[in-house]
Amino acid sequence: MTQDVVALTKRMPDSLSVLAGLLAGGPDLRVGTTGDGAVVQLCDDEGRPLVSVEVPLLIQVPGEAVRLLGAEAAPEGDGPWWWVEARAAAGVDRAEELAGAFAARLTMLLGGRVWPADAPGTTGAARPLDVSGITAVPSPAAAQPAVDMLTDKAAVVIQDRPVVPMTSWLTEALRATVESERSLQVVTPPHCTLSLPTRLLLQSTSSRWVVRDERCGYYDGLTGAVLRWQDDAFAPDRREDGQTPVAEAFTEAGPTGERQLVVSLRTVHRPTADLVLGGALEAAWEALTGAPPAGWGTSEPAGLIWSRRRLTDLAYERAPRPTWLVAVGSPDRPAVATLQVNRTSEGVEEDITLVLGYGSDEHPPLDALPGLADELVTRHGLRTMLCQLGEGRRDLNAPPRFERPPLPYSFTLGSAEVTEVGRDTAARTPLKEAPVRVGPGGRPGYYYALGDGETAEGWTALEQLMRHLRGAPPL
Missing domain, CATH: 3.100.10 (Ribosomal Protein L15; Chain: K; domain 2)
Incomplete structure (x- = not known):
């Protein structure tokens, strides 16, 4: 049985409704906080946590509950709605019932539903549970609610x-x-x-x-x-x-015919006052799906509507510390990305991994990759981009089963890297196909086709290309 219970509420949980939910365990249990107030905890007489509740998260992005919890968790209506996650302490009798009772009482007051629907403690939410004598297990990880x-x-x-x-x-x-x-x-x-x-x-x-x-x-x-x-x-x-x-x-599991397109790219920008981040990710998303990302966040679920300005403001506030983000697409086109922003000696660096899922009857938009490379080199400070194609679930989730690693399909070298290795070296390679020149005429980049994404030929071509660009002798 899961230790996590999620309340998906229609109205914003305020302090009184959260307190009412916590009182589902009766008035004898203590309420405390940790994480600078970001986590509220229901504790035993010794102050040890039984249930930890994270601050409510506003979810404005359609499909996030279904993506992470399954179809039965879909909230009613168009939203937005609130995600409140409660985690029961491991190894404590009836702690799961307390978490379920909290979530059930919260949804009873604010509307919505509980995941999982059959979580212990969700029936009879109007009356407190009898938890007399319940105690938590002493743990050195008590200050870290996720750690068991x-x-x-x-x-x-x-x-x-x-x-x-x-x-x-x-x-x-x-x-x-x-x-x-x-x-x-x-x-x-x-x-x-x-x-x-x-x-x-x-x-x-x-x-x-x-x-x-x-x-x-x-x-x-x-x-x-x-x-x-x-x-x-x-x-x-x-x-x-x-x-x-x-x-x-x-x-034991065999191939399903589902595939994933993996796009890994790195951009570097001058740290100017008018810099707005996220442009390379947005351009890649639009080129490969026809629409920008649907949402983003600093964790999952990604609850915020996509906004390059808000993303930039957050990274600016956190600098010089790095900022790690998640971006998600619409439910009809599975796409998820991670983006890390770092302040380096070169400037402001974005490291992006975008993965898109396709069913056995769908075809990845491979023809769009050269045009994407051209736009990224011209407008978004692209340094490198590696595109790979491989087996993988359409929903992009990783099962505990063997999946063949993705195979290289193409590689793009940006203008700054071409200048570094030399234009002649970048333009004349040992590959079967000549590279495609992309980007501005005076400072070009190059797009290199590596294979069909179906055979190991791509790895051989990528290795040959990397040795050539680094000036190493061929094998």
């Missing part, structure tokens, strides 16, 4: 939801583990998937997706390596020969 177990090496988070999103809870847990040089380890049942932002962030750090399995115990949901708990963390279970077996469950 903390050791010197790892912070373990237990999740059971159809999609594990990069919520503000999980974002904060990841930040804390990186700063403390721990590994964030997300433990799920085998039916769970990871959202694209969650997968990308776990892969970019020393984090791990731990999947429970009846046959082998645990395995890594992204690599298939069999795991076991050792030395205060989940780690590969090595045999006597030093090799780690791959879980059978990881290799």
Whole structure:
């Protein structure tokens, strides 16, 4: 049974309605706060948290509840609506009932619905639960509501939801583990998937997706390596020969015909007063889907209507610290992106990964890529862009099963990089196809076709191109 309960309300939760929801556990439990007031907690007599409730999040983007919670979570009407997430403390009897009762009472007062609909404690929301004698388990991670177990090496988070999103809870847990040089380890049942932002962030750090399995115990949901708990963390279970077996469950699923187009690009801008960020991402989104992003946010769900100005203001407020963001598309065209803004010695840098999903009867708009490259080089300070095509679910969620890594389809070199490597070097390559000149006439960039996105030829071509551009001798 999940430890997380979400209340989707029609009206904005105010302090009185949240308090009324917390009193679903009766007047004897304590109410406290953490995270500079961003998290309200229902606590036992010793002040240890039983249920943690995050600040309500306004969701203005259609389809976000369905994307992350499933079709049954779709709110009534067009919205906007409010997302209030409650997390029950792990290993505490009746804590899940408290979380469910809180969410049910909140929706009873404000309208809306609870996810999951059958969460414990959601019936009889008008009367308080009998929780006399309930106590929380002492935990060194009590100040971090998302963490269920903390050791010197790892912070373990237990999740059971159809999609594990990069919520503000999980974002904060990841930040804390990186700063403390721990590994964030997300433990799920085998039916769970990871959202694209969650997968990308776990892969970019020393984090791990731990999947429970009846046959082998645990395995890594992204690599298939069999795991076991050792030395205060989940780690590969090595045999006597030093090799780690791959879980059978990881290799059982076959191809579905669904595909993903992965666009990874980097732009650099001069830090001028009139700089507005997000232009490269918006241009890529429009070129490949016909519309701009629908929404964005600093975590999932992405609740804000797309606005380059508001995005820029946020990055400016956080500078010189980096800003990490999520962007999402409309429900009819699955597309999700992550964007990180960094202030570097070169200027203001945007690192973007945009992924689009396609069914077996849909065709990725590969013909649009050269034109996109031209626009990005001309107007948006593109430095590099790698486009890849691969197997993957149309909804962009990562299952705990093997998926063939995407294959390189094209690469674009921006004007500044062409100047650095030399125009002759950039224009004359060992590839079968001559590059396409893109961008302004005086400072061109080049678009390189690498293959068909179906065979390993793309990797060979990319390696040849990179060695050539770096001045290394061919293999």
